[in-house]
Amino acid sequence: MDAPQPQTVDVVVIGGGSTGENVADYARQGGLTAVLVEQDLVGGACSYYACMPSKALLRPGQALSAARRVAGSEAAAQGDLDVGAVLERRTSFTHDWDDSAQVAWAEEQGIDLVRGTARVLAERRVAVARADGTETVLQARHAVVVATGSAPAAPPVDGLDRVRYWTTRDATSATEVPARLVVLGAGVAGSELAQGFARLGSSVTVLARSRVLGSFPEQAGALVAEGLAADGVTVRTGVSATAVERPDGDAGEVVVTLDDGSTVHADELLVATGRKPRSGGLGLADLGVELEESAPLEVDDTGRVTAVPDGWLYAAGDVTGRAPLTHQGKYAARVVGDAVTARAAGRLERTPPPWSRYSADADHVAVPQVVFTDPEVAQVGLTAEAARESGHAVRTVELDLGSVAGASLLADGYPGWAQLVLDDRRDVVLGATFVGQDVAELLHAATVAIVGEVPLERLWHAVPAYPTMSEVWLRLLETDRQR
Numbered sequence: 001m002d003a004p005q006p007q008t009v010d011v012v013v014i015g016g017g018s019t020g021e022n023v024a025d026y027a028r029q030g031g032l033t034a035v036l037v038e039q040d041l042v043g044g045a046c047s048y049y050a051c052m053p054s055k056a057l058l059r060p061g062q063a064l065s066a067a068r069r070v071a072g073s074e075a076a077a078q079g080d081l082d083v084g085a086v087l088e089r090r091t092s093f094t095h096d097w098d099d100s101a102q103v104a105w106a107e108e109q110g111i112d113l114v115r116g117t118a119r120v121l122a123e124r125r126v127a128v129a130r131a132d133g134t135e136t137v138l139q140a141r142h143a144v145v146v147a148t149g150s151a152p153a154a155p156p157v158d159g160l161d162r163v164r165y166w167t168t169r170d171a172t173s174a175t176e177v178p179a180r181l182v183v184l185g186a187g188v189a190g191s192e193l194a195q196g197f198a199r200l201g202s203s204v205t206v207l208a209r210s211r212v213l214g215s216f217p218e219q220a221g222a223l224v225a226e227g228l229a230a231d232g233v234t235v236r237t238g239v240s241a242t243a244v245e246r247p248d249g250d251a252g253e254v255v256v257t258l259d260d261g262s263t264v265h266a267d268e269l270l271v272a273t274g275r276k277p278r279s280g281g282l283g284l285a286d287l288g289v290e291l292e293e294s295a296p297l298e299v300d301d302t303g304r305v306t307a308v309p310d311g312w313l314y315a316a317g318d319v320t321g322r323a324p325l326t327h328q329g330k331y332a333a334r335v336v337g338d339a340v341t342a343r344a345a346g347r348l349e350r351t352p353p354p355w356s357r358y359s360a361d362a363d364h365v366a367v368p369q370v371v372f373t374d375p376e377v378a379q380v381g382l383t384a385e386a387a388r389e390s391g392h393a394v395r396t397v398e399l400d401l402g403s404v405a406g407a408s409l410l411a412d413g414y415p416g417w418a419q420l421v422l423d424d425r426r427d428v429v430l431g432a433t434f435v436g437q438d439v440a441e442l443l444h445a446a447t448v449a450i451v452g453e454v455p456l457e458r459l460w461h462a463v464p465a466y467p468t469m470s471e472v473w474l475r476l477l478e479t480d481r482q483r
């Protein structure tokens with residue numbers, strides 16, 4: 001049988017998640033033609049199994065507890081969450097796991113969609129295996145961009161591969177709330193979902209190898225652990241799971257054995273122990289790219305895969321392992337879309353200068369992240385530890401966020417904490433962490449200060465409105481001046 005004739009296009013994007021969509025969009029805006037290849041739902045993890053459904057599950061509980069923290073509304077807010085309505089609202093955000101709206105968006109942007117599983121055949125050439133057994137071959141004039149995301153990483157726990165368990169995909173699309181839930185992993189996903197399900201009525205136990213939110217400052221983890229405990233979650237820190245079984249089969253209870261010999265019994269087990277880049281099965285080994293299993297596809301700041309000569313292969317988003325967050329993947333996508341366009345037009349021949357639109361420099365200094373627990377954690381830039389490790393002379397300044405007038409109005413007895421990590425030599429902000437109710441929206445000011453390298457002397461003149469929580473900036477700068 002003759003090989004199918006390739007379809008020629010300027011840019012082939014493998015993976016139609018939030019990252020891939022943005023690469024294709026930016027390439028189109030630059031005047032190039034783009035094909036998006038997707039094997040599942042256009043929109044990817046964030047829309048259907050991660051950010052949006054998880055935040056939709058959490059929001060009603062946050063609204064209720066916010067009302068309960070204010071004398072005057074507290075008594076009126078003593079009812080329970082309407083679990084059916086919460087799940088229904090969550091499902092509305094996923095459009096019932098139907099991607100028609102995103103497919104329509106791609107069509108409107110002039111992006112061609114090919115449904116199927118892609119693998120790279122040769123330089124600039126991609127084969128797409130369709131569900132009906134046929135194959136489409138795509139030839140890119142300029143670039144192939146890998147935006148295949150990440151997959152859940154299962155820890156090496158005896159028996160885990162033999163029992164039914166939830167990944168975050170199952171938890172975010174759950175149609176019922178288990179009576180008892182055990183969560184393995186107290187990172188971002190584990191903490192958020194543990195609280196979400198506890199507030200929906202599950203009896204939740206969290207198993208943390210070290211502490212809650214181990215990659216965030218200790219005070220952040222401690223306040224979130226208190227928040228979890230306040231919702232009835234049992235948090236077991238410093239324990240490791242050694243074995244998992246469902247003695248009565250998949251329909252029966254799950255029993256997790258810990259390294260101290262104790263056991264935890266539950267109806268569902270959620271494994272939330274991180275994710276691994278989806279870099280395998282793409283045919284890259286045949287091109288000479290040596291990749292250990294699930295290793296990130298390393299890229300330069302313009303998104304070019306460093307292991308591939310001639311600069312035709314790019315990657316962006318979770319698969320690169322740089323900053324596995326939706327907004328950061330979309331940032332990388334904008335950079336890649338612009339860089340591919342500029343190179344195609346001969347406008348970008350050398351390494352672009354830092355902070356140009358073709359260089360994802362923020363990945364190194366200012367990655368913002370919000371943990372949507374109650375209290376929330378909002379963090380950007382370097383932690384004090386990371387700053388010291390990378391050779392900065394730093395000082396930190398901390399504050400009880402509840403002492404700020406805006407916070408005290410928001411909730412009675414507001415528990416919170418704020419920290420700035422300051423560069424001792426240059427007097428600029430390197431990192432910021434805010435912990436407390438509704439701190440998410442405080443974060444962008446810190447991101448702007450870090451990216452803009454705003455000197456503290458000038459930051460002093462950014463006057464926060466009274467009485468808002470942003471006054472935390474003034475209090476932090478005052479505390480720093482008084483030292």
Ligand SMILES: Cc1cc2nc3c(=O)[nH]c(=O)nc-3n(C[C@H](O)[C@H](O)[C@H](O)COP(=O)(O)OP(=O)(O)OC[C@H]3O[C@@H](n4cnc5c(N)ncnc54)[C@H](O)[C@@H]3O)c2cc1C
Binds near residue numbers: 019054168327
């Ligand atoms: C529970 C949870 C909650 C999260 N919440 C947040 C949050 O609140 N905020 C935030 O910023 N981040 C959050 N994240 C992280 C965020 O979901 C990811 O960073 C983001 O979805 C990555 O986007 P991506 O486009 O790189 O990958 P994906 O969204 O995974 O998209 C990759 C796409 O590629 C497709 N694909 C893979 N291989 C092939 C192939 N060979 N051929 C064709 N198609 C292929 C897949 O089907 C998929 O649709 C969360 C993650 C989890 C697990």
Ligand SMILES: NC(=O)c1ccc[n+]([C@@H]2O[C@H](COP(=O)([O-])OP(=O)(O)OC[C@H]3O[C@@H](n4cnc5c(N)ncnc54)[C@H](O)[C@@H]3O)[C@@H](O)[C@H]2O)c1
Binds near residue numbers: 209
């Ligand atoms: N709000 C958000 O931005 C948000 C929410 C959820 C997830 N995410 C992203 O999705 C990705 C996955 O989230 P995640 O929470 O699974 O990853 P994570 O890396 O944040 O946390 C994984 C946790 O599992 C622990 N762990 C690893 N192996 C273990 C084991 N064998 N036993 C017990 N604990 C173990 C780790 O110590 C860590 O605390 C991350 O990149 C995260 O940033 C983001």
